[in-house]
Amino acid sequence: MKFANTSDSEIDLLFLSKFIENSEDGFFAFNHDFQLVFWSPVMESLSGIEKSSAIGRNIFELFPVLKEVGEDAYFIQALAGKSWTSKNKQFHLSESEKSGYFDSKYFPILSEQGAVLAGACILRDVTEAKRARQLQQETDTLFQSMADHSPVMLWMAGADSLCNFFNQSWLTFSGRTLEQEWGVGWSEGVHAEDFQRCIDTYMDAFNKRIFFEMEYRLKRADGVYRWILDRGVPRYTPNNTFAGFIGSCVDITERRQIEVELKRAVQIREDFLSIASHELKTPLTSLNLQLGMLAHVIEKSTDQNPIEEQVQNVSEIGRRQLKKLNELIESLLDVSKISAGKMILERSSFDLKPLVGEILNRMDEQLRSAGCEVRINLGEQAAVGAWDRARIEQVAVNLLSNAIKYAPGNPVEIKISVLDDFVAMVVRDHGIGIPLDEQAGIFDKFHRAANARNRGGLGLGLFIVKQIVEAHGGKLGVVSKVNEGSSFTVELPLLRKIV
Ligand code: ADP
Numbered sequence: 001m002k003f004a005n006t007s008d009s010e011i012d013l014l015f016l017s018k019f020i021e022n023s024e025d026g027f028f029a030f031n032h033d034f035q036l037v038f039w040s041p042v043m044e045s046l047s048g049i050e051k052s053s054a055i056g057r058n059i060f061e062l063f064p065v066l067k068e069v070g071e072d073a074y075f076i077q078a079l080a081g082k083s084w085t086s087k088n089k090q091f092h093l094s095e096s097e098k099s100g101y102f103d104s105k106y107f108p109i110l111s112e113q114g115a116v117l118a119g120a121c122i123l124r125d126v127t128e129a130k131r132a133r134q135l136q137q138e139t140d141t142l143f144q145s146m147a148d149h150s151p152v153m154l155w156m157a158g159a160d161s162l163c164n165f166f167n168q169s170w171l172t173f174s175g176r177t178l179e180q181e182w183g184v185g186w187s188e189g190v191h192a193e194d195f196q197r198c199i200d201t202y203m204d205a206f207n208k209r210i211f212f213e214m215e216y217r218l219k220r221a222d223g224v225y226r227w228i229l230d231r232g233v234p235r236y237t238p239n240n241t242f243a244g245f246i247g248s249c250v251d252i253t254e255r256r257q258i259e260v261e262l263k264r265a266v267q268i269r270e271d272f273l274s275i276a277s278h279e280l281k282t283p284l285t286s287l288n289l290q291l292g293m294l295a296h297v298i299e300k301s302t303d304q305n306p307i308e309e310q311v312q313n314v315s316e317i318g319r320r321q322l323k324k325l326n327e328l329i330e331s332l333l334d335v336s337k338i339s340a341g342k343m344i345l346e347r348s349s350f351d352l353k354p355l356v357g358e359i360l361n362r363m364d365e366q367l368r369s370a371g372c373e374v375r376i377n378l379g380e381q382a383a384v385g386a387w388d389r390a391r392i393e394q395v396a397v398n399l400l401s402n403a404i405k406y407a408p409g410n411p412v413e414i415k416i417s418v419l420d421d422f423v424a425m426v427v428r429d430h431g432i433g434i435p436l437d438e439q440a441g442i443f444d445k446f447h448r449a450a451n452a453r454n455r456g457g458l459g460l461g462l463f464i465v466k467q468i469v470e471a472h473g474g475k476l477g478v479v480s481k482v483n484e485g486s487s488f489t490v491e492l493p494l495l496r497k498i499v
Helices: 008-022 041-047 072-079 127-149 168-174 185-189 192-208 253-300 308-339 352-362 364-369 389-406 461-471
Strands: 026-030 036-039 084-093 098-110 116-125 153-157 163-166 212-219 225-236 242-251 347-351 374-377 384-388 412-418 422-428 475-481 485-493
Touching (some): 036 116, 072 084, 072 098, 072 116, 098 127, 127 168, 153 168, 168 212, 185 192, 253 308, 347 352, 352 364, 352 384, 352 389, 352 412, 384 485, 389 412, 389 485
Parallel strands (some): 374 412
Antiparallel strands (some): 026 036, 026 116, 098 116, 153 242, 212 225, 225 242, 412 422, 422 485, 475 485
16 A cells, blocks of 8 residues: 555554554653653543653653552663563552553563663553442442342342352252352252242243242251242343343242131131031021921811820920020130130039039930940049039030930940049040041031031030130040041049149
């Protein structure tokens, strides 16, 4: 390439000067007395000192800071023919009030014969880059500290879907190291039953780059699986490049348990309403029928057909239905008293054995018509305690009524044993029994075992019995086998323990 009237060396010089002008780096040169002999335009703007003021000046007088940061050695080296690179040196120029950091490269300018004509330096102002780096470090530290102090478990994954960050809460929860959790290591803690769903949801959201929310069980440091709610969102760099996902997790085990309990409570309420309405309606319907019959009997009565006997029969059945209704309502009232903490015991001291004898006498007719022969073993010793007589009666009547209901046609055994400081009363039947997995539940309100649903009842009797027994400081237990029978044991403290 040729320019008119211009020599090659002139062209080289022209190019060189343009490169120097347009470079981001500053260029300067100095002689053996450290006087500036070249000062590029960029040096003017970097230092705030114009070329006219700089040329001929001693560089160390102009910039005393150079000696302070030890750069003078490199000037000397350059004049001795050696090159040197220096990085990240701090400067403060009092004349122009400029400060910051610079990188520089020193080298000698040699003659064709190899003599050092001058020293030169290429200087780059790295203040902005360093500040940006510092800012980034500060932001990173801030993020790390915020993330680590967050009670929420946080994670981050790169664009390759592999996890590269877990905060301290996560690591404390899992009891594992960052290295163990890295990549796909975290998924080792996911419950086997939730694993595939969890990975599928994660990968699907990742591929589509959309928000996801999922619940799964994750192993805690103590080996217990906890339900986790995990929410992930895609993240992007400032120039909008997909950078992966960031997610947060919270332990929702308690919340899920409450939800399950709430659902159960709603179910129980619905079951109860349908059972209660049926149970309360049955004696009412029967009562209504009896009253209708009574009216009919009165209407049709003649001297040859006296009404007394028929009226007596009807009123007998009617009274029984009313008694049943009364018992159901009493149970409901008892439950509401217990729930409100208003069951007050009226204690007096009495012997359990004669009371049980009285109850058996009173229920004799009922037991007999159910085909339940009673076998009694009351022992010799008196069983005296300070109990609420009416409530203890309620306990015995309830257990015997259940035996009649769930074991008709079979013998019922009652045994009372006086032990060290308590008395144990066992009511044993040979009826339908209670499935093992339902035995704990039968003492809850409204709980009725699956094999008992075709027999009437509100599922309140045993709940009330248990509350009464426990209010006396006693215990209620059951041993049962389906189709073989059930054995309920009531333990009550004897008087000598109370005093
Ligand atoms: P209910 O008899 O009105 O259902 P309970 O509270 O007395 O209510 O009993 C709760 C449940 O326990 C019954 O529904 C039944 O499933 C079971 N159960 C109680 N007693 C017996 C028994 N003697 N034999 C078999 N199951 C019983």
